[in-house]
Amino acid sequence: NAGVTQTPKFRVLKTGQSMTLLCAQDMNHEYMYWYRQDPGMGLRLIHYSVGEGTTAKGEVPDGYNVSRLKKQNFLLGLESAAPSQTSVYFCASATALTRASYEQYFGPGTRLTVT
Amino acid sequence: LAKTTQPISMDSYEGQEVNITCSHNNIATNDYITWYQQFPSQGPRFIIQGYKTKVTNEVASLFIPADRKSSTLSLPRVSLSDTAVYYCLVGLSGYALNFGKGTSLLVTP
Numbered sequence: 001n002a003g004v005t006q007t008p009k010f011r012v013l014k015t016g017q018s019m020t021l022l023c024a025q026d027m028n029h030e031y032m033y034w035y036r037q038d039p040g041m042g043l044r045l046i047h048y049s050v051g052e053g054t055t056a057k058g059e060v061p062d063g064y065n066v067s068r069l070k071k072q073n074f075l076l077g078l079e080s081a082a083p084s085q086t087s088v089y090f091c092a093s094a095t096a097l098t099r100a101s102y103e104q105y106f107g108p109g110t111r112l113t114v115t
Numbered sequence: 116l117a118k119t120t121q122p123i124s125m126d127s128y129e130g131q132e133v134n135i136t137c138s139h140n141n142i143a144t145n146d147y148i149t150w151y152q153q154f155p156s157q158g159p160r161f162i163i164q165g166y167k168t169k170v171t172n173e174v175a176s177l178f179i180p181a182d183r184k185s186s187t188l189s190l191p192r193v194s195l196s197d198t199a200v201y202y203c204l205v206g207l208s209g210y211a212l213n214f215g216k217g218t219s220l221l222v223t224p
Binding site: 004035040041042043044045059090092103104105106107108109 | 149151156157160200214215216217
């Protein structure tokens with residue numbers, strides 16, 4: 001049971017390049033999330049998914065797209081990278097503790113630098 | 116989303132009890148209160164969650180007053196390894212949550 005894994009762990013992009021970050025979870029969780037964390041800041045929600053085939057915008061969705069074609073995978077895409085997207089990206093998945101409360105499990109993060 | 120307010124930083128000595136209070140005046144009836152811990156270069160880790168009164172697990176205790184407008188995370192006898200950022204979240208965790216900046220706890224010998 002690997003939990004939540006993220007690929008790649010590190011990446012350097014030039015401005016304007018595109019890339020896709022992959023998040024995979026093997027816990028059969030319904031909910032998945034993408035966050036970004038800038039130095040000295042808390043986590044900000046980019047997009048999230050409440051089930052296979054569904055996605056929704058979070059607090060900072062501009063410049064990113066996501067897809068959840070399979071329940072276990074949540075992809076985050078940057079179509080045209082900008083220096084402002086330099087950050088650490090965390091993926092998480094959630095399971096229900098009770099009918100209305102959940103626990104999020106986080107991946108190790110992807111450190112992205114855009115030059 | 117319920118807005119939360121917690122101290123930016125706290126300092127403690129090893130062996131002391133640390134209490135971190137979070138204010139959430141606009142908490143909704145169905146909202147839960149959840150605390151996460153984050154070490155440098157790692158993703159956050161779930162610590163404890165509660166709805167009302169007191170919840171205790173092997174790591175921490177969570178105290179929630181009757182009006183639920185605040186909550187206190189209590190860490191008994193902290194060690195150096197408890198140095199981390201602690202986030203208070205309010206909401207239905209299956210949906211969008213606001214992590215905020217958290218409280219940076221520094222434990223020294």
